[in-house]
Amino acid sequence: MELVNSALEKLLSFFQKxxxxxxxxxxxxxxxxVVIANSWVTEDAYISFRTVDNFLNGFGLRWNTYERVQAYTHPLWLFGLIVLSFCKIPVYYSSLILSWICVGTTVYLFISRFGKKEGDWQYGSWILLTLLISRAFVDFSSSGLENPLSFLLIILFLSKAFDLEKKVDFRGIFLFFFYLSLSYLNRQDTVLLGLPFLLYLYKPFKERESWGKFIGAAVLGLLPVLFWSIFSLIYYGxxxxxxxxxxxxxDLTVSHLWPYGLDYLENSFRWDIFTSLSISSIILLLPYFVWKKRFLxxxxxAGIGLYVLYVCSIGGDFMAGRFFALPFVVCLFLLSEISPSYLPRVSVLFFVALFLLNQNSxxxxxxxYTRLRxxxxxxxxxxxxxxSTNLLRSFKFQEYPTHGWADAGRKYKKSPKDxxxxxxxxxxxxxxxxxxxxRKIIDSNALTDPLLSKLKSVSNWRVGHFTRNIPVGYLESVTSRQNQIQDPNLKVYYDRLKLLTESQDLFTKERFVEILRENLGGNRYLLLNSEPRTPWVGIPEGFACGLGVGY
Incomplete structure (x- = not known):
């Protein structure tokens, strides 16, 4: 028995070093x-890239140059791409450089914060290794999407939130809400991770006589959201x-979407077990944290749990792991704050077992590399x-990415037909x-189209691809710039919509009245359709872009 106890003591001593x-x-x-070798860009990122190019070419923040539509979810990320691309860097490389800057800064903040607590920043090597175990993190440490900037902003926000426990002052409150604002501007739903902290702030606000001063700091920190919202309302409508x-x-209910959200959650457990277990463990620890009065x-x-519930409620996504990369980073931040003594060496064991010895890592x-799963x-x-889009392969080709849909676009640009x-x-x-x-392009999935985005999706929709049937006469209307839509209600609505999206003068009384009516639901009756949801009928004959059968 003494031998066993001695061995256990040595084992515990080993892990606590x-x-x-x-x-x-x-x-x-x-x-x-690993980050550079795994750098890539997804096809969806090029939707934003088109807006970047149009802006730099003097067309404004537009996707189709004839109309104002916010076809991007991430204003802050988009402006980062614009800045780098303005320096004559191709937008493909701009997205990768911006990703590396964000990921590198995120890791620096992680390690330096942990190092301050431990007395030496070199003890933070386990953080780097743990990040590499997560497929979701590695996949979306690039991709051209906004994830890397979300990583950086959430670490800045959490660091400031945890620092407020020691000192609540004007500057701290301002930065708390400022980082929350930037997270909103990068991707609106990421603020769910920060909402529970507002309850924590209620107590210091209540106890301080100068609470009005701190409310002022909060309002000042939220100004970026206010300014962008005003711009968006005026420019886009x-x-x-x-x-x-x-x-x-x-027009889909949560009951339609929840099963797909649960499938997304289940998929994460099967394809990325370490990320999923990390997130689940932190959520399950919520009652323990409350019991121990560790409110931060x-x-x-709670923020992680709220975010995961939201992801499930919208049906998850079609990109495996995309919406679990950010909560994983938050989990790792919390673990570094708790910093149990055994965590670094246990993390190394996981790294060796799941990454170093895993030939599929x-x-x-x-x-x-190709893996069509x-x-x-x-x-x-x-x-x-x-x-088709990874960094290392890009140096071998003059025209890149090497994808058939990209080639179809290049072919059209060189010798346009109609x-x-x-x-x-x-x-x-x-x-x-x-x-x-x-090129005037209508997106049947409605991401870039202001009319189709207001219609109900088809019955054979796919998560992340809520396709709409194109109204009769709509494509003819876009071609001729004359309203030829056959449905009488939809025809009236399209005329009103064009006032928002195509009017040359932004500052007319007529347009402001229409903006108010549209956003308050005054046009909703024109879109109501009680008919059952129908399958997708495909692209009308003669209007396909020519990307292949059905496209």
């Missing part, structure tokens, strides 16, 4: 290698991006596009970007 300092340079080199209407205004920890856990990826409505998005004629497709990313700014 900090990691050797030589782990740090090794983990840094490994982290940089709406408070929210068109992508939100396309994906949430589908409880707020973090992203440590062993090559530029020709589908799980019901969910796809391994990186596996599908990596060979240049004034509108076309429709359900894959607008690559094609829309490479076809050029003059």
């Amino acid at each position: 900090p990691l050797p300092k030589f782990f740090f340079p090794i983990s840094c080199i490994l982290f940089v290698y 709406y408070l929210f991006p068109n992508t939100a209407y396309a994906k949430l205004n589908t 920890h409880a707020a973090t856990s 992203y440590l062993y990826i090559t530029k020709d 589908n799980d019901k409505e969910i796809q391994d998005e990186k596996g599908a596009y990596f060979r 240049p004034d004629k509108a076309c429709a497709t359900i894959n607008v990313g690559f094609y829309g970007y490479f076809a050029g700014e003059n």
Whole structure:
């Protein structure tokens, strides 16, 4: 028995020791290698890239140059792309450089914060290794989407939120709400992770005599949201991006979407077990945090739970892991704050077992990697596009990405057929970007189309692809710039919509009245349709963009 106790003591002593300092340079080199070797860009990112190019070419923040539509979810990320692309960096590389900057800064903040507590920042090597175990994090540490900036902003927000426990002052409250505002501007639904912290702030507000001063700091921190909302309302005619209407205004109820959300959750457990277990463990610890009166920890856990519930309620997504990368980063932040003594060495064991010894891990990826995996409505998005869009392969080609839809766009731009004629497709990313700014493209999934985003989706929809049937006469209307829609109510609505999206003068009384009516639901009766949901009938004959059968 003494021998067993002695062995257990030695084992516990081993796990409670900090990691050797030589782990740090090794983990840094490994982290940089894996992130760069796994850098890629998804087709959906090119929807935003088209807006970037149109802005830099003097057309404004537009996707189709003839109308003002916010076809991007992430204003802050978009402006980051614009800044880098303005410096003559191709937008493909701009997205990767911006991703690396955000990920690198996130990791720096992580490690430096942990190092301050432990007395030496080199003890933070376990954080780098733990991030690499998460497929969701590695997949979306690039991709051209806004995830890397969301990682950075949530760490800035959480760091400030936890610091407020020690000192609540004007500057701290201002930065707390400022980082929350920036998170909103990067992607609106990420603020769910920060909402529980507002309850925590109630007590210091209540107890301080100068509470009015701190309310002022909060209002000042929220000004970016106010300014963007005013701009969006005036320029686009709406408070929210068109992508939100396309994906949430589908006439589908939560009961339709929940089963798909649960499938998304289940898929994460099967394809990315470490990420899923980490998130689940932190959520399950919520009662313990409340019992121990660790309210900051409880707020973090509740925010993760709230975010996951939201993801499930909207049906999850078709990109495996995309919406679990951010809550995983939040989980890791909370673990670094709790910092149990055994955590670094246990993390290294997980790293060795799940990453180093796993031949399917992203440590062993090559530029020709392809993994076409589908799980019901969910796809391994990186596996599908990596060979066509990864960084290492990009240096070998003058025209990149090397994807058929991109080639179709390039072909059209070089020798346009019917240049004034509108076309429709359900894959607008690559094609829309490479076809050029003059091509009038209608997105049947409604992400970039202000009219279709207000209609109910078809009966055979797919998560993240809420396709709409194109109204009779709509494509002819876009081509001729004359309203030829046959449905009488929809025809009236389209005339009113054009006032918002195509009027040359933004500041007319007529347009402001229409903005008010549209956003208060005054046009809703024109869109009501009690007929049952119908299957997708496809692209009207003669209006396909030519990306293949049905496109």
